[in-house]
Amino acid sequence: xxxxxxDGFGLxxxxxxxxxxxEEMVWTVGLDLSSANDIPNLPTxxxxxxxxxxQALSSTIVTLVRTVLxxxxxxxxxxxxxxPNTAGTDGGALLPPNCAVLVRKLTAHxxxxxxxxxxxxxxxxxxxxxxSSGTFSTAEATVIDTAMAGLDADLVxxxxxxxxxxxxxxxxxxxPYFISSWVTSNKIxxxxxxxxx
Numbered sequence: 068x069x070x071x072x073x074d075g076f077g078l079x080x081x082x083x084x085x086x087x088x089x090e091e092m093v094w095t096v097g098l099d100l101s102s103a104n105d106i107p108n109l110p111t112x113x114x115x116x117x118x119x120x121x122q123a124l125s126s127t128i129v130t131l132v133r134t135v136l137x138x139x140x141x142x143x144x145x146x147x148x149x150x151p152n153t154a155g156t157d158g159g160a161l162l163p164p165n166c167a168v169l170v171r172k173l174t175a176h177x178x179x180x181x182x183x184x185x186x187x188x189x190x191x192x193x194x195x196x197x198x199s200s201g202t203f204s205t206a207e208a209t210v211i212d213t214a215m216a217g218l219d220a221d222l223v224x225x226x227x228x229x230x231x232x233x234x235x236x237x238x239x240x241x242x243p244y245f246i247s248s249w250v251t252s253n254k255i256x257x258x259x260x261x262x263x264x
Contacts, residue, residue: 070236070237071237072139073242075100076234077109077231078096081113085130092189094186102231103229104229110135114149114153123157124191124210125190126160134149168187168211168255168256173248174246197255207253208252209251232246
């Protein structure tokens with residue numbers, strides 16, 4: 068069962084490609100749109116926060132080709148896009164195509180319903196400390212945590228298109244939970260199907 072996007076909420080997605088693979092890799096997060104000022108142009112903000120916080124951690128052969136906002140309700144809400152075509156700036160080695168950095172989405176609610184995850188593709192900043200078991204340093208994990216916290220803060224602080232706040236959407240019609248923090252696992256994840264649209 069897919070995610071339900073209630074009225075007043077949206078699903079943001081960042082689509083990247085590498086020079087070695089023409090197929091897009093995607094990661095997503097829910098957004099509370101109740102205070103947004105310019106929803107049709109919100110993908111411009113989504114592109115901007117990636118450029119401000121994840122571009123420097125992403126490989127030079129990775130390009131953010133588009134950001135997409137699907138607005139709720141799921142069945143009838145519109146979809147808006149931006150096409151920044153912005154390349155990463157980190158010169159580290161890119162992870163294999165079936166690997167990504169795993170970041171957990173935590174909320175104030177307990178249980179499985181109170182947590183989610185995102186698989187961030189194209190992050191090469193970790194390559195300098197990555198070992199043969201797929202583990203990288205806690206210092207590098209902290210760098211990614213800081214980037215994700217900055218992305219969150221910029222979405223909340225923006226008054227041109229936003230403000231918007233990240234949320235955890237559910238597969239039922241219950242109200243989404245606000246994301247309180249992002250916590251990076253310092254072991255890379257191999258979940259190829261979650262990297263595809």
